[in-house]
Amino acid sequence: xxxxxxxxxxxxxxxxxxxxxxxxFAKMPIHSRLDLYPIPKEAGRAEYGGSYYEEIEWWxxxxxxxxxxxxxxxxxxxxxxxxxxxKQKRLWWASYSFHLxxxxxxxxxxxxxxxxxxxxxxxxxxxxxxxxxxxTLAFIGNFLLLMRRIFDSTLKKYTTPQEFFNLILILSxxxxxxxxxxTCISPQQFIGQLLSFSTLQPGGAVTVHLILLGVMxxxxxxxxxxxxxxxxxxFHKVLWENEPNLPGSNVETKLIEAAVHPPQTKWSAxxxxx
Amino acid sequence: xxxxxxxxLKDIDKKTDRLVEIDxxxxxxxxxxxxxxxxxxxxxxxxxxxxxxxSLDGIIxxxxxxxxxTPEEDKFVHKFINGLAKLFADSNKxxxxxxxxxxxxxxxxxxxxxxxHIYKSTNQNELYRPIFRSEVLRKIYKKYFTRGGKxxxxxxxxxxxxxxxTIARLGELAYRCNLCRRCAQTCPLGLDNGMLTREIRKxxxxxxxxxxxxxxSKGSVRQLETGSSTGITKAALxxxxxxxxxxxxxxxxxxxxxxxxxxxxxxxxxxxxxEFMAWPENPAAFAILFEEAGLNWTLSSSMMGYxxxxxGIWYDDNMAQKIALQQFQAAKELGVRRIxxxxxxxxxxxxxxxxxxxTYGENKVPVESCLPILWELVRTKxxxxxxxxxxxxxxLHDPCNVVRQMGIVQPQRNIIKTICPGFREMxxxxxxxxxxxxxxxxxxxQSLNFADFRNKVSTRVKFDQILRAFGDDVGNRDIVKYVCxxxxxxxxxxxxMLAYYQATDKFxxxxxGLVELMVNALSTIDKPYLTFxxxxxx
Numbered sequence: 078x079x080x081x082x083x084x085x086x087x088x089x090x091x092x093x094x095x096x097x098x099x100x101x102f103a104k105m106p107i108h109s110r111l112d113l114y115p116i117p118k119e120a121g122r123a124e125y126g127g128s129y130y131e132e133i134e135w136w137x138x139x140x141x142x143x144x145x146x147x148x149x150x151x152x153x154x155x156x157x158x159x160x161x162x163x164k165q166k167r168l169w170w171a172s173y174s175f176h177l178x179x180x181x182x183x184x185x186x187x188x189x190x191x192x193x194x195x196x197x198x199x200x201x202x203x204x205x206x207x208x209x210x211x212x213t214l215a216f217i218g219n220f221l222l223l224m225r226r227i228f229d230s231t232l233k234k235y236t237t238p239q240e241f242f243n244l245i246l247i248l249s250x251x252x253x254x255x256x257x258x259x260t261c262i263s264p265q266q267f268i269g270q271l272l273s274f275s276t277l278q279p280g281g282a283v284t285v286h287l288i289l290l291g292v293m294x295x296x297x298x299x300x301x302x303x304x305x306x307x308x309x310x311x312f313h314k315v316l317w318e319n320e321p322n323l324p325g326s327n328v329e330t331k332l333i334e335a336a337v338h339p340p341q342t343k344w345s346a347x348x349x350x351x
Numbered sequence: 352x353x354x355x356x357x358x359x360l361k362d363i364d365k366k367t368d369r370l371v372e373i374d375x376x377x378x379x380x381x382x383x384x385x386x387x388x389x390x391x392x393x394x395x396x397x398x399x400x401x402x403x404x405x406s407l408d409g410i411i412x413x414x415x416x417x418x419x420x421t422p423e424e425d426k427f428v429h430k431f432i433n434g435l436a437k438l439f440a441d442s443n444k445x446x447x448x449x450x451x452x453x454x455x456x457x458x459x460x461x462x463x464x465x466x467x468h469i470y471k472s473t474n475q476n477e478l479y480r481p482i483f484r485s486e487v488l489r490k491i492y493k494k495y496f497t498r499g500g501k502x503x504x505x506x507x508x509x510x511x512x513x514x515x516x517t518i519a520r521l522g523e524l525a526y527r528c529n530l531c532r533r534c535a536q537t538c539p540l541g542l543d544n545g546m547l548t549r550e551i552r553k554x555x556x557x558x559x560x561x562x563x564x565x566x567x568s569k570g571s572v573r574q575l576e577t578g579s580s581t582g583i584t585k586a587a588l589x590x591x592x593x594x595x596x597x598x599x600x601x602x603x604x605x606x607x608x609x610x611x612x613x614x615x616x617x618x619x620x621x622x623x624x625x626e627f628m629a630w631p632e633n634p635a636a637f638a639i640l641f642e643e644a645g646l647n648w649t650l651s652s653s654m655m656g657y658x659x660x661x662x663g664i665w666y667d668d669n670m671a672q673k674i675a676l677q678q679f680q681a682a683k684e685l686g687v688r689r690i691x692x693x694x695x696x697x698x699x700x701x702x703x704x705x706x707x708x709x710t711y712g713e714n715k716v717p718v719e720s721c722l723p724i725l726w727e728l729v730r731t732k733x734x735x736x737x738x739x740x741x742x743x744x745x746x747l748h749d750p751c752n753v754v755r756q757m758g759i760v761q762p763q764r765n766i767i768k769t770i771c772p773g774f775r776e777m778x779x780x781x782x783x784x785x786x787x788x789x790x791x792x793x794x795x796x797q798s799l800n801f802a803d804f805r806n807k808v809s810t811r812v813k814f815d816q817i818l819r820a821f822g823d824d825v826g827n828r829d830i831v832k833y834v835c836x837x838x839x840x841x842x843x844x845x846x847x848m849l850a851y852y853q854a855t856d857k858f859x860x861x862x863x864g865l866v867e868l869m870v871n872a873l874s875t876i877d878k879p880y881l882t883f884x885x886x887x888x889x
């Protein structure tokens with residue numbers, strides 16, 4: 078029963094801690110504008126980096142916002158890590174392989190659940206295929222990223238022991254996973270036992286894998302690997318957030334609310350404090 | 352001293368005379384690809400070493416950052432740490448979210464490095480890698496303020512010794528970045544090393560009271576005291592405008608009365624007051640164009656109404672806010688419908704973007720760039736041109752604040768394509784442009800040997816872009832070549848760059864604004880507005 082509870086707890090921690098992180102960013106006070114163009118939601122202008130400031134008396138005109146443009150850019154970034162592909166292709170191969178592998182592994186987990194509810198052969202076949210692809214891509218990507226961090230003198234210089242630890246932790250989860258699911262117990266069988274709350278009696282390899290997997294789930298949202306949360310805010314709520322402060326706007330409402338709580342901490346330079 | 356590639360983050364606290372030497376520079380394009388085409392760096396004087404922080408790269412950007420007596424060093428460090436804490440407190444709530452994101456998430460992929468023109472200029476000098484200073488700040492922050500840093504130290508990267516040298520070097524290093532934010536544009540995680548650099552500057556200014564003289568005491572402070580960072584008072588401004596009217600008459604034969612303090616005008620046009628001193632032909636050209644188009648406009652002579660600069664946006668939120676709010680107030684008192692910013696990039700950003708959320712409601716006046724208005728006058732043919740009058744090669748410099756940080760890309764291009772048959776783009780351009788090298792205050796920072804850094808390093812990539820844009824025409828001294836820079840600070844940097852490399856004297860390369868080109872091509876004026884009378888070197 079320990080492993081059933083442990084895994085459910087670990088996944089819950091992953092979700093709760095990630096949500097908490099997102100909530101913390103969302104609750105931060107409205108910030109000064111830091112527009113950085115191109116902004117993909119600028120309809121008809123995103124391609125060359127233009128904005129509504131190219132209009133005369135822009136404040137009297139309706140804003141042309143393209144949500145499709147923004148979603149398209151977001152999807153290209155999420156699914157293909159577009160910026161890295163464009164700006165640093167050499168690193169992209171490893172990074173993309175790793176991230177794509179993780180997406181496949183998420184898909185694999187979902188498919189395992191579906192397959193548990195619908196034990197059909199073709200779903201089982203798809204599940205296995207997706208799992209194999211996920212482990213393979215994630216392993217190759219992670220391994221290459223780790224090697225680059227070790228052997229590229231520039232990357233090495235800026236990499237802290239914790240960042241090596243992060244990569245090694247995931248690599249160890251992947252290696253133990255590959256070993257456990259291919260030699261000890263089928264993942265379908267395992268998920269069945271887990272979800273039916275049958276007592277799990279995993280062997281040594283599965284035990285090691287499950288413990289590492291649980292640690293990883295709990296640890297990821299607590300370190301910078303939770304950039305899946307931060308990236309959304311960095312783009313959508315900072316660089317692409319070019320909402321002007323017009324009378325009656327949401328921005329104005331937020332500013333009025335913020336003005337109720339002026340800062341209590343004061344800067345000390347003479348030109349400010351005197 | 353470390354060789355530039357060997358430089359490590361932890362070296363920042365080393366007790367050495369100099370962390371790195373700027374011993375390698377990006378080669379320039381022809382005809383500057385030969386030996387002896389540029390002066391060497393000015394040698395660092397011994398007296399400077401004793402007084403300032405020359406232990407970074409030998410350049411002194413922060414002339415108010417003076418070496419304290421030994422007992423005072425700890426106090427200095429302590430104050431810095433206090434300031435760092437305030438960056439993450441409610442005292443900095445306007446930047447808390449972007450700052451926290453950039454502090455937490457950098458994976459150090461180094462994609463940003465290739466985007467940085469200073470890193471590129473110095474042939475990848477490690478010191479100028481955009482994440483170098485960010486990482487130093489992160490290490491200090493972790494050491495003092497995170498549980499991980501306190502408990503695990505080196506494991507999480509909190510492995511730096513903090514002494515006066517560490518902090519002073521970080522302060523200097525914050526003035527080796529133009530805040531152009533080209534690096535942020537390339538970051539796969541959307542993080543902003545330019546913004547982080549400005550946050551370091553803020554600690555120094557807002558907590559320690561340390562900022563370059565030309566930005567603070569001879570900049571923002573002077574502006575709040577006299578109305579202009581140039582020191583031009585209302586009386587001097589009015590005199591200047593009179594001279595300008597005479598100049599316009601002499602050059603164009605037109606008698607123009609420049610409207611000043613006209614109540615309830617549609618447009619309050621604001622200039623960087625530096626224009627009146629260094630390039631009066633620019634505000635004069637605005638007057639000619641606006642009058643010819645019949646716009647209902649005015650200048651202001653009221654305190655804070657005639658100088659649109661706001662140096663605070665480079666180093667100090669407090670100063671930025673004081674200036675911006677008073678500028679809004681000046682427009683409010685005049686009863687104008689809108690503020691139109693003349694050709695000054697940082698004033699565009701300061702008034703339209705940075706100040707946008709500093710106040711609300713009745714305190715604000717809508718802010719607009721001059722560029723869409725000018726394009727509208729061209730597009731609708733309210734002004735008519737004879738492009739043949741601009742019969743020389745022209746290239747366009749994109750001011751970062753107008754383009755990358757405000758999204759105004761096409762109007763200036765549309766104008767220039769209409770009136771300049773010899774127009775050619777730089778590579779890259781638009782939102783991908785390179786900074787002129789004068790951004791974030793560099794154009795006006797003239798203390799000690801800082802001009803060397805600007806002329807040899809920070810403007811280098813731009814100078815090379817200019818040479819490449821003109822290509823074979825550079826070598827032909829009979830052909831006038833014009834760099835159009837619709838921004839006062841960019842013009843300042845380009846002026847110094849062209850003088851430093853003697854590019855005007857040797858190769859007939861000139862610079863100026865956009866409105867001067869427009870007036871030069873006006874079909875209603877017979878005499879050329881641009882004369883290019885500088886004597887070429889034999």
